[in-house]
Amino acid sequence: MTDSLENAAHTPIRHPQFDHVDTWIFDLDNTLYPAQCNLFAQIDERMGSFIANELDVDRVEARRIQKKFYVEHGTTLAGLMSEHGMAPGPFLDYVHDIDLAVVDPSEALDAALARLPGKRFIFTNGSHKHAENVAGKLGVLDRFDGIIDIAACNFVPKPHPGAFTHFLGHSRADAGRAAMFEDIARNLEVPHQLGMRTVWIQTHEDWATEKAHHGKDGEHVHHVTDDLVGFLDTL
Incomplete structure (x- = not known):
């Protein structure tokens, strides 16, 4: 693991490893919104x-x-x-027929996303409608250039390589100039192999840790944070 940010709200650390990035890829659930909202x-x-x-x-x-x-x-x-x-x-x-009242709009996330140079995508194993609903509730939907959902990937899910092939085909992104943010550590293995910078959004909730932490110590996890907005602010 090349870097670890246990609490990105502390003194900011500038990351030259992201200077080349012009495509920003975000998982949806437990990544764009905090896992503690359940x-x-x-x-x-x-x-x-x-x-x-x-x-x-x-x-x-x-x-x-x-x-x-x-x-x-x-x-x-x-x-x-x-x-x-x-x-x-x-x-x-x-x-996905769920109550979104637990998700609050985030002006801080909106501002952090707005500062990222290049294009931004949501890449989710869920549906396009679910991603639109959640991003809309967060107040960040307009910050994204596209949503690549499970249907767009021909129902091949992350972490399978085919899902990322579909993503790159739809987004026309250069993997070598991309960064992937994801709460499930094993889903970062293929992005690492493709040459993306990877950021694991660490989840501390007991109900989520069993699957989210699997593979967390591998070399495919380049950066770790439990605060997405704080991490983006260091970039």
Whole structure:
């Protein structure tokens, strides 16, 4: 790991490693908004409900299936599609039908994004509509040049290399001039291999740490912060 910022709100550290960057790529959930608002916990709960209802299993078994699919396929949806032939639309509509009241607009995030030179993209394993809703609630939707969602990636999710191939095709970004911000450490392995600068948004919430921290000590994690706005302000 080439750098670590446990608390970017402390004395700013300028990062020459980002001087070449002209494409800024942000995951959505638990990255653009703070994990402590527990928005993704709602999505996680609804994924379990969907599996229980569709596969006619109890919630314990639904949770086991959900975790199994995440580990083996990258996302729960990918597992449902691969092993049960499930259409993605109903799943995405159901799990993203959540209460956004827990997400507050962030003028600080808006200002930090506005200062970044070049283009900015949201790259998410969720739906385009969900990304629009959340970014709109944050007050930052207009700061982005595009949203590359799971449908745009032909339902190939991060961390699979194919997802990043789709992203680069849609965004026309030069991976060697890009930076990727992501709360799930293993999702930074391919960006590192492609030559991107990588920033892991560290999540301290107990419900999220099991999957988010996997692979956190690998060389693919270049920078670490638990404060996205504070980190962007150092750039």
